[in-house]
Amino acid sequence: MDHVFTLLEEQADKLERIVEERSKELLEEKKHTDMLLDRLLPKETADNLKNEKPVEPEAFDSVTIFYSDVVSFTSICAQCTPLQVVDMLNDLYTTFDSVITEYDVYKVPVLRNKLCSNILLHLVLLLSLEKQKFAPFTGML
Structure with missing residues (x-):
C-alpha cells in the first residue's frame, strides 16, 4: 500500500x-x-x-500609411563602414521622427524580425519631401 x-x-x-x-x-x-x-x-x-473593455471605432477623414524599406540595404552596407551605416540609419530615423513630431502623426514602432537579412523600416507616418535627403544612399527617389 x-x-x-x-x-x-x-x-x-x-x-x-x-x-x-x-x-x-x-x-x-x-x-x-x-x-x-x-x-x-x-x-x-x-x-x-x-482589460477586456470595448474599443470604440474611430473615423478619420484622411489617413496615410507609409511603409518604408531601405532599397538595396545589403549592397549599401557592403560599400560602407559600420559607422556609416549607423549614421545613415540614425539620420533616417531622426528625419522620420522630426516629421512625425511636426505633424503629430502616430507611429508604429519598428518590429524586428529575426529571420530578416535586411533591416526593414516599418513606420506609419506622413510621407514628406524629407525623404529626398536620402536619395544619394538609395540611388532612387
Whole structure:
C-alpha cells in the first residue's frame, strides 16, 4: 500500500511541476502579447483590449500609411563602414521622427524580425519631401 501512495505522491508532484511550468509559459506569452499591443496600438486602445473593455471605432477623414524599406540595404552596407551605416540609419530615423513630431502623426514602432537579412523600416507616418535627403544612399527617389 505504501508503494501506491508513493506513486501517487510522485505523480502529484510531477503534475504540480507541469502546472507551474505551463503557468510560467502562459505568463510569458501574456507579457509578449501585451508588449505587441503596446507597440502596435495607441495606449488607450491597447489598455482597453488588455482589460477586456470595448474599443470604440474611430473615423478619420484622411489617413496615410507609409511603409518604408531601405532599397538595396545589403549592397549599401557592403560599400560602407559600420559607422556609416549607423549614421545613415540614425539620420533616417531622426528625419522620420522630426516629421512625425511636426505633424503629430502616430507611429508604429519598428518590429524586428529575426529571420530578416535586411533591416526593414516599418513606420506609419506622413510621407514628406524629407525623404529626398536620402536619395544619394538609395540611388532612387
